[in-house]
Amino acid sequence: MYTVVKDLHSYWAYLVVIMVVVGTVNALVKFFGKKEYGNNDFRIALFTLIVTHIQLLIGLVLYFTSPLGLSNITANGMGGLNAPMRLLAVEHPFVGILAVICITVGYSKHKKKLSSTAKFKPLAIFYTIGLLLILSRIPWSNWM
Ligand code: HEM
Incomplete structure (x- = not known):
C-alpha cells in the first residue's frame, strides 16, 4: 500500500508541477498582454485545479501511511526530527496544503469575474503564489 501510494504521489507530482507552471505562465502572459479570456484559458485553469486537488488527496493518504509522515512525528516527537525529516513530515505537507x-x-475568484483582465488577475496572483509555495518545499533530493 505505502509504496503504491508513494509512487503515485511521486509520478503525479510531474503533472502537478507542469500544470501549475502552465496555468501560472498562461495567466501572467494573458493578464499583462491584456488578452481575451477564452475556453482554453478556462480549461487550463480548471485542469490545474483538478490535478492539484488529486495530489492533495494522494498526499493525505501518504501522510498517514508513510513512515516519514505522521508516524515519524509520533515516533520521534517534533524535537526529534532533523531538517530532512521535518521537510517530509511537516513543511512539505503543510505548504502543499x-x-x-x-x-x-x-x-473561484476568477470564475466570479466577468471581464478578461478581472479573470486573469486572481489566477495570475494566486497560481503564482501556489507555484512558489510548491517549488519551495518539494523534497527535491528524494524525488530527482
Ligand atoms: C501540492 C503539491 C505536492 C507536490 C507537487 C508533492 C510532491 C511530492 C514529491 C515529489 C515527493 C517525493 C516523492 C519521492 O520520494 O519520490 C513527495 C513526498 C511526500 N509528500 Fe508530497 N507533494 C504535494 C503535496 C503533498 C501534500 C498536500 C501532502 C500531505 C498532506 C504530501 C505528503 C507527502 C509525504 C508524507 C511525502 C513523503 C513520502 C515518503 O517519502 O514516504 N504531499 N511529495
Whole structure:
C-alpha cells in the first residue's frame, strides 16, 4: 500500500508541477498582454485545479501511511526530527496544503469575474503564489 501510494504521489507530482507552471505562465502572459479570456484559458485553469486537488488527496493518504509522515512525528516527537525529516513530515505537507488552498482561491475568484483582465488577475496572483509555495518545499533530493 505505502509504496503504491508513494509512487503515485511521486509520478503525479510531474503533472502537478507542469500544470501549475502552465496555468501560472498562461495567466501572467494573458493578464499583462491584456488578452481575451477564452475556453482554453478556462480549461487550463480548471485542469490545474483538478490535478492539484488529486495530489492533495494522494498526499493525505501518504501522510498517514508513510513512515516519514505522521508516524515519524509520533515516533520521534517534533524535537526529534532533523531538517530532512521535518521537510517530509511537516513543511512539505503543510505548504502543499497551503498551495492547493491558494490555487482554489484563485480559481473561484476568477470564475466570479466577468471581464478578461478581472479573470486573469486572481489566477495570475494566486497560481503564482501556489507555484512558489510548491517549488519551495518539494523534497527535491528524494524525488530527482
Ligand atoms: C501540492 C503539491 C505536492 C507536490 C507537487 C508533492 C510532491 C511530492 C514529491 C515529489 C515527493 C517525493 C516523492 C519521492 O520520494 O519520490 C513527495 C513526498 C511526500 N509528500 Fe508530497 N507533494 C504535494 C503535496 C503533498 C501534500 C498536500 C501532502 C500531505 C498532506 C504530501 C505528503 C507527502 C509525504 C508524507 C511525502 C513523503 C513520502 C515518503 O517519502 O514516504 N504531499 N511529495
